Each structure stands twice: as structure tokens, then as C-alpha cells.
Amino acid sequence: MTPVDMISHLPEALLLRILSELTITKDVVATMVLSKQWECLWKSVPKLVYDDSYKNIDTGRFSSFVDRSLILHEAPVETLHFILTQKSAAVDIGPYFQEVYIQQALECLFP
Secondary structure: OOOOOOHHHOOHHHHHHHHHOOOOHHHHHHHHHOOHHHHHHHHHOOEEEEEOOHHHOOHHHHHHHHHHHHHHOOOOOOEEEEEOOHHHHHHOOHHHHHHHHHHHHHHHHOO
């Protein structure tokens, strides 16, 4: 019996809702490998959550991921949440990065 791909036939609004329920933006972005349809779908998710302790990622890679995903994001952002641990405090994300993240988020909200 041939497997049937039921998920790809769901309406885009429902797929976005499902992706919005994932708690970490890195997991949302990872869905882009599932199919051509999902390749760009993550760019429309309205809820972005960045956690610097996710899978013990180093601060430089975390910062690069945040930068890149905010630049590539195409839809309005309803929720932008950062979870920054002592690890980020140790290298000081600093006001420059905070300003850049806020500016990129605002550009997503008001393109």
C-alpha cells in the first residue's frame, strides 16, 4: 500500500497554526526540509521564539540564526520572544544586538 501524504493537502492557514504551536523557532525552520510547500511556509509563522539554550548552541551561532531568520521572515510577527540565559549575558548580547533584533522584528511587522 502506497503511503498518502495527508499533511501537504491541509490548508496553509492550518499548517501555519500547527507551526505556530512549536515552541522554538529553530524547530519551525527545520520543517523546510519536509517538502517544497514547507520550504517557505516557516517564513509566514506569526510567532517567533528564540532560546539560546536550545540544543546547547553557542552564542555566535545563536546570534547568526536569529539574524538570518529575522531577515528571511516575510510575514507580520505577532509574537517575538527571546529566552536568554546566563550564557548570553556572559558574552553580552549588548544594546547593539538588541536594537538590531527589534529593528528586524519591526520590519517584519511593518514591511
